Amino acid sequence: MTNDGRNGGKPTAPPAGRERAAAAMSKAAATWLGTLSREQLLFALYESPLDPAAEAERLRWYYTPTHHGGLAIREQTAYQQSLAMQLVATGLSEAGYATVATVMGLENILDQVEGWRVDWGRERGRDPGLYWLRIFGRPGDPVWAWRFGGHHISLNNLIVADRVVSTTPCFIGADPAKTPLLGGSLHPLGGIEDQARHLARTLSAPQLRQALLHPSAVSDIVSGNRPRVRHGDTMMHMQDLWRGSFTDPALARLVDDIDRRAEEGSGYTEEDHARVAITVPPRGVSARDLDEEQRQGLRRLLSLYTGRAPEDLAKDHGAHYASDSVLDEVHFSWVGSLEAGQPHYYRLHGPSVLIEYDNTQRHANHAHSVWRDPASDFGLDVLAEHRARTAH
Known part of the structure; x- marks a missing residue:
């Protein structure tokens, strides 16, 4: 994408x-x-x-x-x-x-x-x-x-x-996800959370059965910080998300403890992680199975991620997903509670887009969001073409 x-x-x-x-x-x-x-x-x-x-x-x-x-x-x-x-x-x-x-x-x-x-x-x-x-x-x-x-x-x-x-990859998180201000609150990722929840709540019972991968939320985004996303990837654990390992035993124990508490909070086993693994073809409800109002809601959610890019590029992404055939390939999935303030995770996944969002840690007040392109993260495909052209 x-x-x-x-x-x-x-x-x-x-x-x-x-x-x-x-x-x-x-x-x-x-x-x-x-x-x-x-x-x-x-x-x-x-x-x-x-x-x-x-x-x-x-x-x-x-x-x-x-x-x-x-x-x-x-x-x-x-x-x-x-x-x-x-x-x-x-x-x-x-x-x-x-x-x-x-x-x-x-x-x-x-x-x-x-x-x-x-x-x-x-x-x-x-x-x-x-x-x-x-x-x-x-x-x-x-x-x-x-x-x-x-x-x-x-x-x-x-x-x-x-x-x-x-x-x-383009990653933006927030901890705390929501914090009080005088006369209001600061909620940097609130828009992308609220829009996704609104879309999920419009799903009919059959649609929700397709979209809901697990009733309990996974404790982090599933793709983690892998340079490439592949079929079958499951959530990376905290210990693997750092530049090298800690030489200080106290810090190593701290990371282990954070991971342990997160896993205990989710209640996940290896089988549970497999249920929310990234797959090709994607899991969830396909845009082709959504009604027109829901499809517009999905486009709006996509735009809140692609809208991070410079305006010229963001407009291009918007035009791309205006195509019904392109949108049809995108799947929407939800994990966890639909209630605001409760742990949850959602995913948008298609041939050239992978969007993940979770708000589970710190009593659902610690959010992660990432926009990726499985086919071209880091521009690897374009770089490979450039190398091939210049090698001759």
């Missing part, structure tokens, strides 16, 4: 749109790099994705509070931080950028929620300055990429021949 659209019925953005987005990214990336010291560049700038070692690093992505690789925001001057965030903004819509910036700020709230005690082996465990930016190759090269990530954020972009060809 996020590649250049040359095969498999994938969406094709007007070239001007993808080129415009790439030009904005290239300008912002070059400006940021131009302010960095030699020492900072050692962390910020990596080899091109065409280099095998650099490509292996590019495919490592995380949403836990682990080291994501690159130059951390807190290791930059105020001016450099502004330039870094300007680059981040080129990879997102206005609403997408506001959501990402809000999630970064949630680290201050989470620190208080946890009693200021969690450190994750670093000076401050919940640190809004610990978001890392890394560029692979030089902006303007035939192939280059950039990545921004930290706790509950992972943005991955690939540019080939001056066109943005991939913006997934």
